[in-house]
Amino acid sequence: METKIYEIEEGGYNTSTHKRIGRTSSKNLILKKGINKNNELFNWLQSNQDGNFEKKTLSVIQKHPSGVEIKRWNIYNAFPCRWKVQTLDVQDQSFPIEIIEIAYG
Numbered sequence: 001m002e003t004k005i006y007e008i009e010e011g012g013y014n015t016s017t018h019k020r021i022g023r024t025s026s027k028n029l030i031l032k033k034g035i036n037k038n039n040e041l042f043n044w045l046q047s048n049q050d051g052n053f054e055k056k057t058l059s060v061i062q063k064h065p066s067g068v069e070i071k072r073w074n075i076y077n078a079f080p081c082r083w084k085v086q087t088l089d090v091q092d093q094s095f096p097i098e099i100i101e102i103a104y105g
Helices: 040-047
Strands: 001-008 016-025 029-034 058-064 069-085 097-103
Touching: 029 058, 040 069, 040 097
Parallel strands: none
Antiparallel strands: 001 016, 029 097, 058 069, 069 097
């Protein structure tokens, strides 16, 4: 999240600057994962192509290697706005990565 700050200058012999708070905005959430058989996020993006965006509540969960939940972030009024796959490098033998961008707010 980022809050805009505006500076207002006062004139005269003793000039000074005052800071005022503007609007707060959030950047889109970017999720990356290895490509597998689960197409749920991609299907959600495709279903929104007709302009009828289905907004959902998402939870991003950080887990300990043992599987215990450490932290949870809830994202409200979310909808996918971009999807891409990183180029597969056959020589590098890297695993292809799916990237989906989620707008919310």
